[in-house]
Amino acid sequence: MVINKLVFIKKYLFFALVIALQSFSSRAEVIDIPHADGVATRTFLLSPTQPKALVLLYPGGGGMLRLDESGYTPSRHTFVRSKDLWIQHNIAAVLVDTPYDLGDLRRGDIRGFSDHLQRTQEVIEYFSDRYDVPIWIFGHSMGTSTVFNLLNKRAEIQSKLYGAIIAGTVRSAFIEDKVKLPLIAIHHNLDSCLGSLPENSKNIINKRSPNLTSKLLLIDGGISIGSECESLSYHGFNQTEQLLIEGAVQFILEN
Numbered sequence: 001m002v003i004n005k006l007v008f009i010k011k012y013l014f015f016a017l018v019i020a021l022q023s024f025s026s027r028a029e030v031i032d033i034p035h036a037d038g039v040a041t042r043t044f045l046l047s048p049t050q051p052k053a054l055v056l057l058y059p060g061g062g063g064m065l066r067l068d069e070s071g072y073t074p075s076r077h078t079f080v081r082s083k084d085l086w087i088q089h090n091i092a093a094v095l096v097d098t099p100y101d102l103g104d105l106r107r108g109d110i111r112g113f114s115d116h117l118q119r120t121q122e123v124i125e126y127f128s129d130r131y132d133v134p135i136w137i138f139g140h141s142m143g144t145s146t147v148f149n150l151l152n153k154r155a156e157i158q159s160k161l162y163g164a165i166i167a168g169t170v171r172s173a174f175i176e177d178k179v180k181l182p183l184i185a186i187h188h189n190l191d192s193c194l195g196s197l198p199e200n201s202k203n204i205i206n207k208r209s210p211n212l213t214s215k216l217l218l219i220d221g222g223i224s225i226g227s228e229c230e231s232l233s234y235h236g237f238n239q240t241e242q243l244l245i246e247g248a249v250q251f252i253l254e255n
Contacts, residue, residue, distance in 0.1 A: 026087050033126050039099045041119045044071040047092035053134040054092040060141025062101035076231045082241035089249045105195045112149040134162035141168040151179045165248050169200040182213035184251040189218050193229035217247045
């Protein structure tokens with residue numbers, strides 16, 4: 001009798017372990033999104049088996065992650081450092097690369113050019129067609145320029161998206177009244193990068209209609225290393241990546 005109980009307990013623990021491992025299993029895949037007028041747009045997907053949502057991640061700077069066939073990138077961007085955190089919340093994350101430099105505020109920002117917007121739309125349509133979950137777009141720093149240029153200039157794409165997330169918003173960013181999607185702006189209180197001060201995020205949210213779903217989240221903590229506009233500074237949410245992702249996840253699941 002005691003032996004039978006022990007056998008039963010062992011079987012129960014084994015199957016419980018299998019179920020637990022399945023629930024934390026995920027897939028990682030490099031996907032090249034076809035582009036009619038040139039080289040494909042490379043993306044790197046990290047997804048749990050049954051995601052609740054999918055987030056498209058557009059990094060700042062010139063936007064080039066230089067993803068290889070395995071999904072490796074030399075970039076230390078906050079999206080790269082935090083890419084595995086999304087799976088803990090059952091959300092799929094997609095790092096979106098660019099085959100050419102998208103510029104910045106000093107060298108000239110070309111994220112509003114038609115080719116980049118077309119590539120962004122193609123990425124959204126690709127994952128929207130293949131995943132029956134809410135699709136969100138998330139831009140950090142110069143990536144916020146991608147988000148706003150897309151939503152302002154191609155309003156029809158709103159039907160494919162559930163909402164937008166911006167972090168470390170650049171000073172040139174603005175959102176037109178016709179954009180009705182839920183929007184959260186996240187910023188580090190101590191961000192001292194002159195092109196992306198906290199006031200930029202505050203202004204974006206404060207100027208939106210009170211009838212729209214909007215939220216401002218300011219983060220404290222972490223450390224800043226090197227230039228105030230680089231990945232390991234407050235601007236890059238160094239050692240506050242968990243707070244950044246949790247804030248975004250909470251907004252996604254609430255909307």
